[in-house]
Amino acid sequence: MKMLSLQGMFKPRSVMVVGISNKPENLGYTVLLSLREFGFPGKVYLVNPRLTEILGLKVHNSLEEIPETVDLAVICTSAEKVPSILQKIVDERKARWVVVYAAGFGELRTEEGLTLEEEIRRIIYGSEVHVVGPNCIGVYSFPGKINTLTGARDTYKLISELSGEGNVGFISQSGWFTIQFMSACVLRGVYLNKAVSTGNETDLTTTDFMECFAEDPEIRVISSYLEGVKDGRKFIETLKKTTLKKPVIIWKVGKTNVGKEAVKSHTGSLAGSAEIYDAVFRQFGVVSAEGNEDLIDYTVTFATCKSFLGKGRVGIVSGPGGFAVATAEACEKFGLKVPKLSSQTVEKLRKVLPKFAGGLLNPVDLTMRVGMEPELYRNALEVVAEDENVDLLIVVGNPPIYQTIKDLVKNLEKPVFAVLGYFKDFFEETKKLVKIGVPTYPSPEKAVKSIKALLNYQTYLEKKNVGSGAWI
């Protein structure tokens, strides 16, 4: 029940901003700017007891004046004022979903903070009002044109830049990290469809949003920054069902002692035992990220690649010899096979490559000559893709590779991944490649580790007799 309505929260028809002022640094003011910048098409209500107009919009002096039950209320006051506002919203049915920005609750571990958080819980108990937060920055939805992620000054502008049609749903217990992750993905050519910063999860939890995103046809990949769960059993049940439908990539922090302590003062979550999380993630096919880099790389990979990896046997086609070696080596390290190419393949390669190309083995080394003859990439990829020992291709090259392979890639049945190195135009090139379905990485080890994670997930689906078909 919660689930269905949660989807409404990401496409609200009306939004109410409580605690807005007309000062540029006011949080509510930036939320309003954000809604405008993002082109939110619904009704916007503003509440402030002492103002009549902000940016040409009427201001209501009390909650009572709001003429309807709005879909989403955003409370921008300090922590102490939250309970009384929330009580009014509940009593008079003024909103369905409420985002509470303020910090200063349970995460402080002071009596005052814990009491305030308990009050939120008490006020909404049994009502139809649900709360995101507190200590969070709320929701983002590209299709719903709604964005409350304006915690930091000028973030609303940034988010507009970071918006685009995407297929990733992101759930984060860190507010800042929500924006950071969005930014990191966009740099790599991948966009978020929806995102939520859940903060202290006094009411709505990561699990609730996972359940919601599991059913959301606009979301293909769920990624999450997780400090801890309060609803352990439900979390596991939800994971179990969700991973059969779409990949769930989780960066779980708070596994070490120091990490657990840090989690407590950040969101007040129970970080839990590393062993339990690891076991659950393994058992239920969760794609476990070991850090920020993994979370980004895996998300890029899962959001972009839409093919079966079969047995995951890799054909490597490379101009740069050093990265060819490193890619082959990373494959062995992370457990991917780099098979010998068939004699027919070698025969065909001989015809299209310069005679000093190394060995015609796998990796296929095109040598520095590709700097002069970039079409060697196309020729070699086409030949290697036909080899029955190869399930997927990794192409290693300089940024201008997109021009050379774009038409080829559209017609290849086997997936192609690209490793480009850190050239200045890496980010521009990667965006173009990702757009044509080629996940792209700066370093060999990042590519290979990600491909292995994708293969593991596809293998999990197969073992569960779901088949990758359910997802791909």
Next chain:
Amino acid sequence: MKMLSLQGMFKPRSVMVVGISNKPENLGYTVLLSLREFGFPGKVYLVNPRLTEILGLKVHNSLEEIPETVDLAVICTSAEKVPSILQKIVDERKARWVVVYAAGFGELRTEEGLTLEEEIRRIIYGSEVHVVGPNCIGVYSFPGKINTLTGARDTYKLISELSGEGNVGFISQSGWFTIQFMSACVLRGVYLNKAVSTGNETDLTTTDFMECFAEDPEIRVISSYLEGVKDGRKFIETLKKTTLKKPVIIWKVGKTNVGKEAVKSHTGSLAGSAEIYDAVFRQFGVVSAEGNEDLIDYTVTFATCKSFLGKGRVGIVSGPGGFAVATAEACEKFGLKVPKLSSQTVEKLRKVLPKFAGGLLNPVDLTMRVGMEPELYRNALEVVAEDENVDLLIVVGNPPIYQTIKDLVKNLEKPVFAVLGYFKDFFEETKKLVKIGVPTYPSPEKAVKSIKALLNYQTYLEKKNVGSGAWI
């Protein structure tokens, strides 16, 4: 003896380009453009039997016409022509150092290739002529204003962009990777002082250049991409001496079976056993990089940080809570202590921080408020730096952090490292921070892993009774 002269190779007084034509795609032509672009101040000789002038410079029709022994000759012909040219150079003493670009030698593992490489060896045996390569792109030296790294079309322009005053010496058995590494470092604010692509190492080896860089006062950090060594004993002896003077960061590839095979067809090197390399690296304090990312991160760290890390106890000051947690966790994972702050420190922090700042523990969580009040960073850093339990600081923040901390950092005695996340302006901000001695990273795990590597190296120096003083 070789060593002393090698330094001359990086500051040649004269350069000769053999096999130059006036076609834009000609390798020798791009070498000439590169020398001009880079402002090489010495004498340049061009050799082509059928031309009289290229870009306004006189062309000699034969080697015999060259009136002196040039410091550096660059042979830009195909493999077959190399032996006869080299023979003339040796017989008539026309050059001291020779770069041979061409591939098509031992790395092919064909009879023809192996024979050609053997010829090079035979021709220079006992002479005073030494060869870099073949199958390489030669040398780069910022102070010497010499750059032959023009293997790919238009690379000479790229290198000009990538040049700046730096303190890193780079030795690479991969040509493309030489440019890639340079580019990666520059994106992160670090510049190479000298670089060499050593290719098949028929004559001059990684070891020779390590010996040279060990003595070079302009080089503070030696980094290397290594496929294998042919002079095992000498390599180990050189490592042993060099690491007592300055850090040697090595990314060794070819440790796995697939990797070894790939190495053979790339440079024909003997990749050797993983166990032996690991043991040698550990014993002699080599900073071992596990991949491209490590090599870059470690190089940035060692080239930038110029302080003792003491016992490596970390104080974390953070606005973003999620990255604060992740940084603390990474510290525990990689074996760095995150101590409790003294009661005096906590007392002082109370005065400068908003009351909702989490716990005043370590990490010090400044909350999203720093978006509004960036000076909180400065205040908190200053206080935490005074804590006697803290040896170094990690500051976690948004890119605009440079403006806030620049003056503070100059006066702090303890080193500061920064974690910024992948925002669009990450690379711009990192350059500014690195310039003031703050190594900067996009992700917590990258920062912490690098700090640990630096601490390990400093501990190695202490164990050897050299003291970090020898290097810092």
